[in-house]
């Protein structure tokens with residue numbers, strides 16, 4: 001999947017060398033949390049957080065205090081993503097006894113309003129624990145008939161405190177309803193790698209090769225870990241994906257190493273202006289820049305790899321036909337930028353001049 005560079009004609013039909021036109025496929029946000037965003041809402045002053053548990057309790061407190069509905073906030077962010085060139089996204093949406101299914105319903109309603117422009121997959125995400133937060137497992141199951149597409153999980157050993165029980169529950173639901181799986185794994189070091197190995201074994205045992213993603217996978221970002229190669233090999237055998245976000249100080253994978261072991265990588269925004277982070281723009285062009293910056297991209301090939309991860313690779317993970325079908329400037333679904341080349345686009349991160357869906361300029 002290539003981008004195409006054309007000379008741009010001005011209003012009078014004169015082409016100009018100083019105003020370039022780069023035509024690209026749409027972008028794919030493979031990991032975002034639109035239900036928690038404050039996009040379009042008043043500024044949220046955030047509390048300090050030293051641990052994952054702090055972040056999670058800040059998150060719940062913030063969500064319970066939001067005045068604007070999930071649908072309004074999610075729609076505002078998802079609209080911004082569309083206008084920034086995103087054509088597909090995988091949304092991790094909280095399901096918990098404290099909030100019931102309202103986040104799932106709100107994000108699904110927002111997605112329906114944007115359906116001509118954006119393919120949205122919803123992961124039922126047990127942010128506050130799947131087994132440890134009693135009643136959540138039943139809600140996750142119910143969510144699969146009420147708008148959620150995938151079964152989510154989170155740190156089975158540390159956060160949920162029952163490694164095997166958590167994986168049993170996640171894979172049982174995936175099997176019962178024929179859904180893919182996407183598990184947040186913040187745990188680092190040997191504990192994180194051991195969980196990756198187990199998820200990979202489960203994936204193969206359940207015949208779910210290619211249908212399981214690990215989000216964040218901080219353990220997979222530490223090349224000093226002796227078990228890293230084996231964990232990456234296990235993931236490759238299971239056809240597992242790693243969704244990384246290049247957010248703040250979060251660890252990022254060594255892309256050469258991950259690719260050498262045959263593990264596929266997709267890119268996402270993670271939390272955009274929510275209790276977890278004041279940053280984020282909803283733009284995958286920005287996020288691609290951050291991936292390049294955080295992974296030390298230097299050569300054109302390295303910058304182009306970041307672009308590929310955010311477009312063609314993400315499209316493969318999400319099964320996005322609109323992005324995958326891009327063939328050049330005449331494509332019905334495309335994004336137009338004032339840029340000379342992909343490397344320059346990734347570094348300069350311009351806003352699109354035009355997003356085109358089904359042959360028509362998107363105006364929202």
Ligand SMILES: O=c1cc[nH]c(=O)[nH]1
Nearest residue numbers: 033127184270271276
């Ligand atoms: O919202 C978020 C972001 C990162 N990690 C989580 O568990 N939740």
